Amino acid sequence: MMQQIVECVPxxxxxxxxxxxxxxxxxxxxxxxxxxxxxxxxxxxxxxVVSFVGxxxxxxxxxFQGIAxxxxxxxxxxxxxxxxxxxxxxxxxxxxIQGVTMDDCxxxxxxxxxxxxxxxDIPVYLYEAAATSPPRRNLADVRRGEYEGLKQEIGFNPxxxxxxxxxxxxxxxxxxxxxxxPLIAFNVYLTTDDVSAAKKIARAVRGxxxxxxxxxxxxxxxxxxxxxxxxxxxxxxxPVHHAMEMIRREAAxxxxxVASSEIIGLVPQQALLDTALYYLQLDGFSPDQxxxxxxxxx
Amino acid sequence: MMQQIVECVPxxxxxxxxxxxxxxxxxxxxxxxxxxxxxxxxxxxxxxVVSFVGxxxxxxxxxFQGIAxxxxxxxxxxxxxxxxxxxxxxxxxxxxIQGVTMDDCxxxxxxxxxxxxxxxDIPVYLYEAAATSPPRRNLADVRRGEYEGLKQEIGFNPxxxxxxxxxxxxxxxxxxxxxxxPLIAFNVYLTTDDVSAAKKIARAVRGxxxxxxxxxxxxxxxxxxxxxxxxxxxxxxxPVHHAMEMIRREAAxxxxxVASSEIIGLVPQQALLDTALYYLQLDGFSPDQxxxxxxxxx
Numbered sequence: 001m002m003q004q005i006v007e008c009v010p011x012x013x014x015x016x017x018x019x020x021x022x023x024x025x026x027x028x029x030x031x032x033x034x035x036x037x038x039x040x041x042x043x044x045x046x047x048x049v050v051s052f053v054g055x056x057x058x059x060x061x062x063x064f065q066g067i068a069x070x071x072x073x074x075x076x077x078x079x080x081x082x083x084x085x086x087x088x089x090x091x092x093x094x095x096x097i098q099g100v101t102m103d104d105c106x107x108x109x110x111x112x113x114x115x116x117x118x119x120x121d122i123p124v125y126l127y128e129a130a131a132t133s134p135p136r137r138n139l140a141d142v143r144r145g146e147y148e149g150l151k152q153e154i155g156f157n158p159x160x161x162x163x164x165x166x167x168x169x170x171x172x173x174x175x176x177x178x179x180x181x182p183l184i185a186f187n188v189y190l191t192t193d194d195v196s197a198a199k200k201i202a203r204a205v206r207g208x209x210x211x212x213x214x215x216x217x218x219x220x221x222x223x224x225x226x227x228x229x230x231x232x233x234x235x236x237x238x239p240v241h242h243a244m245e246m247i248r249r250e251a252a253x254x255x256x257x258v259a260s261s262e263i264i265g266l267v268p269q270q271a272l273l274d275t276a277l278y279y280l281q282l283d284g285f286s287p288d289q290x291x292x293x294x295x296x297x298x
Numbered sequence: 299m300m301q302q303i304v305e306c307v308p309x310x311x312x313x314x315x316x317x318x319x320x321x322x323x324x325x326x327x328x329x330x331x332x333x334x335x336x337x338x339x340x341x342x343x344x345x346x347v348v349s350f351v352g353x354x355x356x357x358x359x360x361x362f363q364g365i366a367x368x369x370x371x372x373x374x375x376x377x378x379x380x381x382x383x384x385x386x387x388x389x390x391x392x393x394x395i396q397g398v399t400m401d402d403c404x405x406x407x408x409x410x411x412x413x414x415x416x417x418x419d420i421p422v423y424l425y426e427a428a429a430t431s432p433p434r435r436n437l438a439d440v441r442r443g444e445y446e447g448l449k450q451e452i453g454f455n456p457x458x459x460x461x462x463x464x465x466x467x468x469x470x471x472x473x474x475x476x477x478x479x480p481l482i483a484f485n486v487y488l489t490t491d492d493v494s495a496a497k498k499i500a501r502a503v504r505g506x507x508x509x510x511x512x513x514x515x516x517x518x519x520x521x522x523x524x525x526x527x528x529x530x531x532x533x534x535x536x537p538v539h540h541a542m543e544m545i546r547r548e549a550a551x552x553x554x555x556v557a558s559s560e561i562i563g564l565v566p567q568q569a570l571l572d573t574a575l576y577y578l579q580l581d582g583f584s585p586d587q588x589x590x591x592x593x594x595x596x
């Protein structure tokens with residue numbers, strides 16, 4: 001059977017004190033079966049994004065340990081930074097990578113939320129795919145007013161009732177836990193230095209202006225080359241090859257071509273396999289046919 | 299670091315007695331770290347093809363155990379079958395799958411050959427990438443005369459000198475051990491029932507008639523549809539997408555298109571990832587960017 005893999009990408013409200021960051025990362029990586037892939041501190045935002053993976057139970061436990069350590073070491077009354085935030089462990093999304101569904105990740109988010117609420121006495125809000133009502137889906141809405149504003153409203157405004165935990169904020173603030181698809185940062189370079197073509201193509205391809213639903217896109221000039229810079233927010237619904245083919249068509253409309261593309265950071269293997277199947281017109285292909293799918297931890 | 303995976307696809311000269319087949323497969327699968335993927339007995343050929351994978355040491359040990367069991371249970375003096383063969387364990391190729399080079403597989407083949415020669419007293423010939431001289435590269439040449447013919451010549455004809463083991467044949471015959479790239483069985487269906495188009499395209503695309511070097515191809519009619527049936531014998535040198543694009547061009551030449559394609563059996567993941575990178579024009583992509591590449595046995 002395919003190994004089950006969940007990614008977790010928690011954002012902690014500390015991007016300056018290296019000892020605090022190290023302690024949080026250590027709490028995560030000490031959990032057996034959890035593997036830290038990346039740690040990105042940002043001093044201006046005073047915030048650190050950690051990425052780690054593992055089986056559902058290991059990732060849930062590691063996220064709990066990270067949240068507990070952050071709550072112990074970060075005082076939100078003393079926190080300042082440019083990025084909006086409501087808590088020491090601010091946002092904790094779970095991402096299905098392999099052998100797990102979005103529903104599995106929603107279940108992980110809910111179990112963790114209950115535990116953070118009861119064991120750590122921290123108010124928890126579930127968001128995106130784990131949201132318990134539509135207004136809770138959008139992270140920006142849940143985070144409105146930030147730590148200071150939520151502290152005033154919680155316990156008084158019924159719309160701010162947490163999903164788990166107390167109806168009051170301690171110095172660790174609140175934690176927003178959820179489930180979402182993996183993000184792919186995909187950039188396409190055009191055979192032109194004309195950024196206006198890139199901007200027009202970006203407008204055609206992005207969901208917000210009527211293009212492909214799960215594409216965010218901007219036209220940029222990067223080192224003198226015109227680039228369509230994209231975030232693919234749900235590659236199962238808007239696959240990489242549909243974005244690529246739409247850009248190729250639109251570029252031809254403006255008399256230019258695609259010079260090359262790049263992926264920034266990590267990409268789930270399935271996104272690239274889907275692309276191969278599409279261009280090879282490979283019908284009836286089963287994931288079992290990938291030789292490596294038969295390999296377990298042996 | 300990427301997990302090291304070698305595939306081994308031994309052919310045993312027994313395709314009828316299920317107990318013998320089971321005993322050989324058990325000897326292989328009892329080695330820790332070796333995982334049997336497939337067992338294909340053929341009664342007409344009186345021959346069974348086994349496919350298993352694992353790290354280099356585990357696969358080498360499992361191959362040895364399989365050869366030893368076959369030598370114990372199969373008497374080549376009593377063996378009859380349509381397929382050419384020289385020994386109980388007839389051919390034992392090692393295939394690099396992940397995190398290992400062809401040279402690593404050649405080293406596995408040579409170590410195993412030495413051990414089979416000395417511990418099992420079986421003459422061993424190294425072939426393909428592991429061959430010790432050019433006339434030994436081609437399996438058909440090494441197997442010429444089969445068990446009966448080789449038994450006469452060995453020890454007398456210097457061209458038949460084994461690489462390891464005795465210069466005489468026992469009832470287990472000889473074993474041919476080597477290293478080769480993975481095979482991909484890739485079929486393309488055309489938007490026509492005209493098999494003559496498929497035959498012309500196959501001729502254009504296959505290496506033997508001047509096409510792509512590591513492609514074997516035939517034009518067939520399959521359930522009323524014209525099919526170009528291929529074996530890709532070295533996908534790193536002739537990648538799947540080059541075969542596909544050449545077929546698309548040639549099909550257009552005959553006024554037809556590609557309806558769909560299929561892969562029969564297993565395909566190394568890398569072959570599909572290479573295809574995705576090609577069609578996305580994805581420059582500077584590192585295998586480290588595949589999220590799953592960071593997962594070890596955790």
